Amino acid sequence: MSRCLPIYEYREEQIRSAELIHDAIRRRQGCLIEAGTGVGKTLAYLAPxxxxxAEGLVVVLSTYTINxxxxxIEKDIPILAEAIPEAPLRPFLLKGRSNYLCKLDLDHAAADLIHASDPQFSEILAWAQRTQTGDMAELPRTYPHWHDIAAKEETCRGKDCRYFNSCHYYAARRAALAANLIVVNHALLMTDAxxxxxxxxHYDxxxxxxxxxxxxxxxxxxxxSIDSAEVPAFCDRLERSAVRPDVRLRSRGLxxxxxxxxxxxxxGNYDFTLSDRLDHEGMDGLRLSGAVLQTELAAVANDLTDALPDEDDTARERREGLSQTAGLLADAFSGLLAEPSDGDVLWCSVASRPARKSNAAANDLQGxxxxxxxxxxxxxxxxxxWSRTPAVVMTSATLATSEGFSYLRQRLGFDxxxxxxxxxxxxDYPTQALLYIPNQISEPSRNPLPAYYDAIAEEMIRLIALTSGRAFLLFTSRKALSELYTRLxxxxxxxxxxxxxxxxxxxLQVYRESGNGVLLGNQTFWEGVDIQGDALSAVVIDRIPFAVPDSPITRARSEELTRAGGDPFRQLSNKSLGAWRVERVMVHSVLVAIVLVTALLWLNSxxxxxxxxxxxxxxSQTYGFYIGMIFSGVVGVGFYPLLGTRVWCRFGCPMAAVLGLIQKYxxxxxITTNGGQCISCGNCSTYCEMGIDVRWxxxxxxxxxxxxxxxxxxxxxxxxxxxxxxENGPTGGRT
Known part of the structure; x- marks a missing residue:
């Protein structure tokens, strides 16, 4: 590897990771590896x-980030091919459908006056003549109307399309069939499954x-999911199409x-579950509205099947595409607003309000x-x-809890x-890195005031001056990124x-070439970015990107666990024994303190x-107050939303500590186990009244x-x- 990569450094951690992954693939079994930052896990799994x-196996490699x-594709795999020439690597990067240009939709857009009058669209037309892949990543800058010309499931005509043999998307799929190393992202991997x-x-x-x-x-x-912009966008296309006049007029009703x-x-300004906003009668009204809209969409789809006199091929293709889109929208509303099952949550995500109202008609309700x-x-x-192949390797810099991979296995059903x-x-982080946390900036609210962004900007300007640029400024929201860009x-x-x-x-390319640039990014640049040397000397983040605990999905999962008798705090968070040691220390500390104080008061009496x-x-009075009011009241009730059920029993009850010691010794x-028969279903942990991760x-x-x-x-x-x-057995040999 050092022959092919002059800057290569030998790392024992990388070698160990590679050996474990190679052993797992050879045995055709799973491998779960948490490899910390700097291990070089990419080459550690590429070598195996x-x-x-080389043995004739086909491999799918899935990542989360485009970077x-x-x-x-451009750096690591070519190095590997040079280092291991006996492996006939045929790699291919396969992206999701929307990353590729649709030639048919491009023709339709070119015939549309709105697109034809856009100077940037002329550049798209010139690029479309040159490109061999149709990949939007080739564009020098982002095209704001890419969705109108991108390949889409709802308008794709498959083999009936006149461009099928030269379609960029299907050409990519054919190239993937000839590859033995297919690189995809998690979204495409799961969508395909x-x-x-x-x-x-097929992959091995x-x-x-x-x-x-x-x-x-x-x-x-x-x-x-159904976005509120989808039906209005369909209506716009319908109104500009050469279809029967009576069908065009139905767009107003839609x-x-x-x-x-x-x-x-x-x-609303934030994401919410529909049950929070609508009562039973309101949900019935929503389903009725959805059913009427679905019926109308289905009727429009049916009407669009009728051909016009003297219709040319282009008009026919556009009409049939509209019919297909209307049918898919009708099916989507039918599935979305059907009677909910116990395992589903209906919710609504809300985009930034200013962004929605500035560029959309009021009655389109975009966002x-x-x-x-x-x-x-x-x-x-x-x-x-997991049923497709037993040889599954999962790796990340943050994958395990402090005691292993049981939480990952439970959440992903990997047994x-x-x-x-x-x-x-x-x-060596203490000597190679510096962590700086400013304490003069107030905590952000959900809707930060301009003064908050002003303070953040001043702090960032000072940090940028200290590092002479060469910085990443990372944000958890587009609004924050835009606000800081305007100020900087x-x-x-x-x-x-x-x-x-x-x-x-x-x-990234222009950032590297600048030498002292500053890049403002959000989700795409949080991970999977490799900037070597002095080009990147500072990373500034506006807030830690933890998942919002009151998001609709997280809250619904917590409520589901509570109804099942489980403990949301325990089942949806760290299951490590380290977490339980905190409870043990706390409840036993309370026991010791109560014994000592009670003995002191008895002796005093x-x-x-x-x-x-x-x-x-x-x-005496203070002791009684704290025991009776603070421990049982504040701990037992006040911390319930944060720490789950039986807070008092687990953290503060001295009798629970005594009974626990009796149980242990x-x-x-x-409870005895026969782990060889465990299928990791998680029922035991879910129903444990004390919140113990019994499955562990x-x-x-x-x-x-x-x-x-x-x-x-x-x-x-x-x-x-x-x-x-x-079981009822002897107490000897317990630990």
Whole structure:
């Protein structure tokens, strides 16, 4: 590797990762690797991939970010091909349909006066004549109306299209069939699996980098969504098309029905579940509106099947495309607003209000999207993805909890045999990095005031001056990025680059070439970016990008667990034993404190108040107040939303601590396990009244002898395989 890559550095962590992945692929089993920043996990999994391909296997490599996909194709895989020439690598980067130009839609746009009068569209036409791939990443700058000319499922005519043999999207799919290393993103991987679309060829090995994003990608792929701009966009196309006049006139009715459905959600500023906004009667009204709109769309789709006299091929193709779009929209509304099942949540996402109102007609209600999302995706992912091949490698810099991969396995339904390893970073952070947190800036609110952005801008200007540019400014929202770009562009001498002005790879290229530039980005640039040397010396983030705990999906999953008798805080967060040690320390500390204070008060009472003197009465009253009011009231009730059920029992009750110690050291009742039969369904952890992750013990064939276990046996009762048993046995040998 050093022969092909002069800057290569030997790292023991990288070698160990590569050996484990190679061993897993050779055995045709899973591999879960957390590799810290700097390990070089990309080459660590590429080398085993090369040896697998040398044996004739086909590999799919999935990543989350476009930046990493491009780096793999343009840099890392060519280096690997040179280092391991005996591996006949035939790599191909396959992207989602919307990344490719649709020649038919381009023809339709060229015939449209709105597009034809746009100077930037002339550049698109010239590029369309030159391009061999039709990939939007080739464009020198972002085209704002790309959606109008991009390949789309709702307008694709497949083999009936006159451009089918030269279609960029289908050409990419054919090239993927001839490849033995197909690079995709998580969204395409899960879309192919969820829709059985046959986009990807048969493969023998699946490698998933940035695997901590896979659950979100799977949830998105299994979610049915309808944007409030889709029907108005269809109506615009219908009104500009050469179809029967009576059919064109029906667009007004469609707009009115669309407005009637979406207007009930137009006063919100944040994402919300529909049940929060609508009562039972309101939901019935929503479904009725959806049914009427669906019926009208289906009628329009049917009317568009009738040909006009003297209709040419172009008009026929456009009419049939409109009919197909109307039919797909009708089906989408039917599926979205059907009677909900217990495992789904209906919710609405809301875009930035100023952005919505500035460029949209008031009655179009743009910026709202209705979603129907399944809450439990583990079984779906297992059936759709893990069943295809046992050789699955998942890796990321943040993948495991402090005690292993049980949480990942539970969330993704991965219960196969796997090699597991957590490999730390080789970087010496204390001497190689500096963490700076300004304390003079107020905490941001959901709608920050201009003064907040002014303060952020001043701090960023100082940091940029200290590092002479060479900085990434990363944001968690487009609004914050826009606000800071406006404030910085006239106040710093460095070249300023903003995400969205150019395709991501073009933006990184000009940033590298600038030498002292400043790049403002959001989600695309948070990870998967490789800037070597001094070109990047500072990374500034406006806030930590944690998932919002009150988002509709997170809250719905928490409520579902609560209804099932589970503990949202425990089931949807870290399951490590380290988390339980906090509870053990707290509840035992409370026990020790109460014993000591009670003994002191007893001694004081027996000796006539001589121990505490004049403080005797105050001490007794204060002690009673804190025990009776603060512990039971504040801990038991006040912290319930944050720490889940049985907060008092787990964190503050001295009797619970005593019973736990008796259970651990003296009780004959205990939960025993037979881990070889465990299918990792998670029922035991879900129904445990004390919130214990019982499955962690079952997977490791360890008996549950935790102080917090009260020996109720409910986990054994809900176990479908008889792995768990409540037994009455001797106390010897316990730990």
């Amino acid at each position: 991939i090369a040896f697998a391909i 990493l996909q491009t780096q793999l 969820a829709q059985s679309a046959g986009i990807l060829p 090995v699946l490698v998933i980098d940035e695997a901590h994003h896979l659950e979100d990608a799977a949830t998105a792929a299994l979610t049915l 707009r009115d029905l669309h407005h009637d459905l979406f207007e009930r959600f137009d006063d 709202l999207t209705l979603h129907r999302t399944p809450l439990a995706i583990a079984r779906c992912v297992a059936d759709l993805l 196969g045999a796997a090699i597991e390893a957590v490999i730390g970073s080789p970087f 562009r006239s106040r710093i001498p460095n070249p300023l680059f903003r995400q969205g002005d150019r395709p991501p790879q073009k933006l 027996l000796w006539g108040g001589q121990v505490l003197g004049r403080y005797s009465k105050v001490a 003296f009780s004959r009742f205990r 013990y079952a997977q490791r064939e360890q008996n549950v002898v935790r102080a917090s276990c009260v020996g109720c046996g409910i986990c054994a009762a809900v176990c479908p395989r008889g792995v768990l048993r409540l």
